[in-house]
Amino acid sequence: MALIELRGVSKIYHLGGEEIRALDNVDLDINPGEFISIIGPSGSGKSTLMHILGCLDSPSKGSIKLDGMEIGSASARELARIRNQKIGFVFQFFNLLPKLNVLQNVELPMVYAGCSSRERRERAMDALRLVEMDNRAKHRPMQLSGGQQQRAAIARALVNSPKIVFADEPTGNLDSHTGETILKLFHDLSLKGSTIALVTHDPEIAAVTPRKIEIRDGKISKNVDAKLSGQHDGPKFAVGSQQN
Amino acid sequence: MSLLNAILVGLREIWAHKFRSLLTMLGIILGVSSLIAMSAIVKGMEHGMKEAMIALGGLDKVLTREAPVPTWQSHLSDQARGRTMRDVEALQRSAPLIRMVSPEMALERVTISRGDKRTRPSEFVGVWPVVIEMNLHNLEHGRFFNDVDEANAHAVIVIGTAIRDDLFGSPEQLGREVIPIGERVQINGQTFTIVGMFEHYESDQDRKKREWAREHPDEAAQKQAVARGRPGYGGGGSRSGWAFDRKNRTVYCPMNTMWLRFRAASGTGNVPDPTLTDIDFKVEDLSQMEDALQQAKNVLLTTHNGIEDFSFSTQEGNIESVDQAIRNARMSGGIISAISLLVGGIGIMNIMLASITERVREIGIRKAIGATFLDVFTQILVEAVVIAIIGGLAGLVAANLLVRFLASLSPTGNTPIVTFEAMAMAFGFSVAIGVLAGLFPAFKAAKLNPIQALRYE
Structure with a gap:
């Protein structure tokens, strides 16, 4: 059974009487453990798709099932709960709270999940170890480099053991070297069984993932799974070979 | 998110903007301290007014009037x-709710003379020694009457200072x-010692004036000359001066002296008039005033054969007008403080609105990782309430300092009294204001769309 099932999903905006179809009748399945990229130029509707997949937004039409549960008609409160428990977000601008240190930032989703402070601490440290940031736990985001901030953000996305992690241009604000380490981290996480969806406009980044979903004008124009066609033999990372 | 967490987040947020939070709290601090100080001043005023009324007559004093x-x-x-x-005897015997009874038998149109000097007292009354406590007198020189004076109807009097002056x-x-102790005077032709x-007796104001006059004799003489042209009783004084002047013109003699020397020899058709001018009791x-009055009434109805030819008058009316004045002061002060x-409170709302505008992105992040409407709403609301609570607590401290300062400014005035009720009310009010x-900023923040909030720069 697919982790996420989109059937006939449309998102329609009305701007000054003009109807804009940000998503137009999209069908999509994402299976557990998949590492996919959603690729498309700006304005193609890929962000809208991610928002709907990530339960930040509800579709105008169609049905969306996450983990077997219909969420197209969920209330704002239910959506918040799903975002908290089943979905992790990684953003282009890291979006760590500057007033909190790394550990507190990573603990934040568990605060809303209602975990005890001891459990929060333990699981947050586990997540930080996973992204090799446990030695920076007491630092403020401003004291960290972009790559370190993004690692902390990834730890925050993983800390509640979500069903799927959405990364919106996770390397967009990083230099290419750091960007590659982040992509490698995602790749490693996917090998460990995490379901990850990268949202990007950059085909080079999309090349890292076995499956690519291309969006154009609110429709899926290409849905290529290299594993199925046998063309994908894993990404080539330059990390560690000092390119620049 | 638990409430404790929300409070911690709120405290952290307040600490992060120390100066701004302090300015915001200042409004609450001033409001709370002015509310408490105002109520303390009114309370002190009330205390002072009641005190003055007790000094004049006593709240528990009841006059039995002829009706x-x-x-x-x-x-x-x-x-x-x-x-x-x-x-009097019946009341003493049968009315346990009555503490003391003081009969008064007065003689009207009395002239006291010594040589070629003569004057009129405000009252010349035959009394029992209990009158001292009843009318709150203080003997400064000599002695008061004793049982021997009473029993033998000695021709002795105790006078007020104004009679001495004259x-x-x-x-x-x-x-x-x-000090005219031992001197002899004539009262309606009879010799008294x-x-x-x-x-x-004088009001605080008059005493201060007199002391000032003693220290500045020249200026005082000038003022005296000006004051002489003005009409007035007792050479001009404070508004309550007449009460003190009247008290200073009192002449008391023993009850039996009054009866035997004046009353027994007068009356219509050679029947002496045994009626008392006044029966005062305390x-x-x-708190049992009503019961005591009923008891006194029952006793007096018995002795009067059921004829209700008497009535009681208390200080109740005066108390009511004082209470009215206090209520008015409290009301106007309360409104200003409120x-x-x-x-x-408007300051808090303003800062909270500015603060959430600053934190749109933070709110977006929090919502994206799972904060519900209620989570965000609670967080902002708690922050506002925490500001109000801290401000309220600081206001309590400031109020006490302020009251102490006010009290030190005028040590002779009525000392302000800080009551627990006033503090509780002011604090509760500040929390409610918080x-x-x-509410509105919290609602506004909680309603934010996470997608738009995340895009907000």
């Missing part, structure tokens, strides 16, 4: 015997203390 016989008993009016010593000259005029004199307990608290001020 016309009621219409339905008018056919019995010739049997009404008025208030006599019998009533007959012997005042210390101010003569420049020396004048002065055995005691009361202290000089109640055991102020307005300043309200302004403080809740009200936080």
Whole structure:
């Protein structure tokens, strides 16, 4: 059974009487453990798709099932709960709270999940170890480099053991070297069984993932799974070979 | 998110903007402290006014007045015997709610003379020694009457200082203390010996004026000259001066002396008039005033054969007007303080609105990782309430300092009294203001769309 099932999903905006179809009748399945990229130029509707997949937004039409549960008609409160428990977000601008240190930032989703402070601490440290940031736990985001901030953000996305992690241009604000380490981290996480969806406009980044979903004008124009066609033999990372 | 967490987040947020939070709290601090200080001043005023009223008459003092016989008993009016010593004895015996009874038998149109000097007292009354406590007198020189004077109807009197001034000259005029103990005076032609004199009664204001006059004799003489042109009783004084002047013109003699020397020899058709001018009594307990009055009424109805030719008058009316004045002061002060608290609340709302505008992105992040409407709403509301609570607590401290400062400014005035009720009310009010001020910003923040909030720069 697919982790996420989109059937006939449309998102329609009305701007000054003009109807804009940000998503137009999209069908999509994402299976557990998949590492996919959603690729498309700006304005193609890929962000809208991610928002709907990530339960930040509800579709105008169609049905969306996450983990077997219909969420197209969920209330704002239910959506918040799903975002908290089943979905992790990684953003282009890291979006760590500057007033909190790394550990507190990573603990934040568990605060809303209602975990005890001891459990929060333990699981947050586990997540930080996973992204090799446990030695920076007491630092403020401003004291960290972009790559370190993004690692902390990834730890925050993983800390509640979500069903799927959405990364919106996770390397967009990083230099290419750091960007590659982040992509490698995602790749490693996917090998460990995490379901990850990268949202990007950059085909080079999309090349890292076995499956690519291309969006154009609110429709899926290409849905290529290299594993199925046998063309994908894993990404080539330059990390560690000092390119620049 | 638990409430404790929300409070911690709120405290952290307040700490992160120390100066801004302090300015925001200032409105609440001022509101709370002015509310408490105002109520303390009014309380002190109330205390002072009640004190003054007790000094003048005593709250527990009741006067038994002569009253016309009621219409339905008018056919019995010739049997009404008025208030006599019998009533006094009956009250002492049968009314346990009454603490003391003081009979007064007065003689009207009295002239006291010594040589060629003569004066009129405000009252010349035959009394029992209990009158000292009843009318709150203080004997300064000599002694008061005793049982021997009473039993033998000695011709002795105790006078107030104004009588002394008229007959012997005042210390101010003569420049020396004048103590007329042992001197003889004529009252309506009969010789009396002065055995005691009361202290000089005057209001605080008059006392201060007199002391000032003693220190600045030249200026005082000038003022005296100006004041002489003005009409007034007792040479001009404070508004309550008449009460003190009247008290200073008192002349008391023993009850039996009054009866035997004046009353027994007068009256219509050679029947002496045994009626008392006044029966004053004090109640055991102020809170049982109503019961005590009923008891006294029952006793007096028995001795008067059921004819209600008397009535009681208490200080109740005065208390009511004082209470009214206090209520008005409290009301106007309360409104002003409430307005300043309200302004403080508006300050909180303003800062919270600015703060959430600054934190749109943070709110977006929090919502994206799972904060619900209620989570965000609680967080912002708690922050506003925490500001109000801290401000309220600081206001309590500031109020106490302020009251102490006010008290030190005017040590002679009525000392402000800080009550627990006032503090609790002001604090509760500030918390309520915090809740009200936080509601709208909290709603606004909680309603934010996470997608738009995340894009917000």
